Amino acid sequence: MSETLFSAAKYFETQLPPPNLEQDVSRVRSFVARHAQEGRKVVLVTSGGTTVPLELNVVRFLDNFSAGTRGATSAEYFLEAGYAVIFMHRQFSLQPFSRHYSHSTHPFLDFLEVDPADTDGHQISVTTSEQAQLLNVLRTYKKVHQTGVLHTLSFVTVNDYLWLLRAVSQELSVLGRNALFYLAAAVSDFFLPRQKMSEHKIQSGKGSLHIEMDQVPKILKPLLETDPDLLIPKSRTALSRYGHQVVIGNDLHRRKYEVVFVSPIKSTAISLDDTEPSNFNEMWIRIDLQGDPSHEIEQDIVAELVTRHRAWIRDAKTP
C-alpha cells in the first residue's frame, strides 16, 4: 500500500499537469459549491479511452478502445435521477444527448429538410418520423443546460486524466457521502514518462518499433475485461486494493446485455437477456424489457447505484 502511494506521489512529482488544469478545477469548484448549497447529490462520470503519447509532438499514441457509450448514456440516467453530473470525457468521445445523433450512424443532416416553397423563414424542417425523438432529446437537453446540472470537461492523454481525476476528487470531498464516483473511462495501464519521449516523430525505416512503457500508478482504476474467467477475481482484487464500494464489471462482448456488480459482500449480475451469467454470481437480476427494444442497460445500472447510494447516505445518519 505504501509502495502504491509512493508511486502515485512520484508520478505527480515527475509528470507535468495539463496546461488548463487550474481553469478546469476552478470551474468544477463553482459547480460543486452551488450544488452542495442546493443539497443536490453530485456524480463524477468519466468516459472514453485515454491515450499514451509516444512523442512530445504527438503524432502516434497508444489508445484504449472506447466510444464512450457507457459513460454518456449513464450520465443521462443520473440527470434523470436528480443528480448533478460532472461529465469528464475523452475529447471527441460520445456525450450525453448528442450521442443519439452520431455522425456515422444517425447523422442529423439526413433528417433535416429544405422546403423551397416555404417563405416565412421556416425553410428547414425536421423529417416527421424523427420529430418525436428529437423533441424529447432537445427538451431534456435545454432543461439540463438551463438548470446548470451538467458540467462537461475533457481529457486526451492518460496524464490529463490522472491529474484531472485527482483534482476533481479533491473538489468533491466537500460533499461527503453526497458524492458518487462512476468511473467508466477505459484507462491505460501503462504510460511513457515524458523524460523518455522523443521530441519529434519516431523515424521509421530503421526496422521494427520497440516501445517500453511504465505502469500507471494505482490511484483509482476502472475495470475493463475481455476474458470472462478473470472478471470477478479481478474485481475483488480491485475492491480490496482501492477501497471502492462496488466494481461494475463487464465482458467486452456482452457489455450491452450484462454487467456484474461486485461488492465486498456479494456479486450481483444484471442482464437484459436469457443468457445465464458466468459463474461466481450470488444473485442474478433479469430485467424484463417489456417488449422495448430501445431499453438501455445503463438505466438499470444507474437505478441500482442510486438505491445503493441512498442506503449509504442513510447508514451514515443512523446513530
Add this chain to the structure above:
Amino acid sequence: MSETLFSAAKYFETQLPPPNLEQDVSRVRSFVARHAQEGRKVVLVTSGGTTVPLELNVVRFLDNFSAGTRGATSAEYFLEAGYAVIFMHRQFSLQPFSRHYSHSTHPFLDFLEVDPADTDGHQISVTTSEQAQLLNVLRTYKKVHQTGVLHTLSFVTVNDYLWLLRAVSQELSVLGRNALFYLAAAVSDFFLPRQKMSEHKIQSGKGSLHIEMDQVPKILKPLLETDPDLLIPKSRTALSRYGHQVVIGNDLHRRKYEVVFVSPIKSTAISLDDTEPSNFNEMWIRIDLQGDPSHEIEQDIVAELVTRHRAWIRDAKTP
C-alpha cells in the same frame, strides 16, 4: 524495389482481409462504373488515422493523430470541382458536410429551438444566426446525395486500410488518367502481425509493457511530418520510391496555413499568411484571403491539383 514488392505480397499472404471487403469493393465497382460511363473524373480521398491493434479482442491499440479535417474538407472541394469522390475514412473521423457541426465544437442541439406556442407541427426551428450556413451545407449535402457523387467507406485498423486501398486502387484502374489518388490518411508505419497478437487483453501488473512491431510494407505511403527540416528531403524520397506525381507535405503545426507541393521537377509552397515558407521551395504561392477568415487552405490545394490533373489528362491526348 523487388524487396519492397515481395514484402507487400507477403503482407497480403499472411494477414487476413477485413470481413466486409468483398461487399465494400463491389459497391465501389458499381460507383466507378457509373461515373466512368458518365465521363466523370473520380478521386479517392483517404482520411483519418489508422490503428494497430495490440490484441485480437481489441482493447488497446496504437493510433496516429488525425481528426480527418484535411480529408473531409478536401472532399467537399473536389465535389464542388465536379469530381465523384470515394471518401475512405477512419470510422468516427470527420466527414464532409457534418464536419461543420462537430459535437464538441459546434453541437447542432445548441442551435435547434423548441417553440411551445407553435401548433402547426413546426415545433423545432433553427436559430436565426445559424440558418444561412446550415441551409448552404444542407442544400449541398442533399444535392450530393441525390446525384450520387459521393461514396463513403470506412476503416479502423492499418490492416483494413491496406486491404481496402489495394482493392479500391484496382477498381479505379479502369478510369485511366481520369482517376486521382488523394491520400490524406495518417497511416501507421508499423503493424503487429496477427500471428504475434495475444488473444486477450495483455495483463498489467507484470512490470513495464514491451511492444515490438513490424514495418508496414511500402505500398503507397502518405506523408505527415513534424520536423520541418525533414519535410522536403523525405517528400523527394517518397516521390522516387512510390512513383507519385506529387507529394503534399506539411509541418504539423503549420498545416492549416501552409503546404508544400513537391514534384520531381520543383517544389511549390502555398500559404495563407506572411510566414516565409521553409527553404528548398522553388516557388511560393501566397493566397490573398481578401478578408475572409473562414477561407480554408484545402480550397487552394484542390484548385492546384485540379489544374495539374487537367494538364496530366491533356498530355496523354497530345500525340
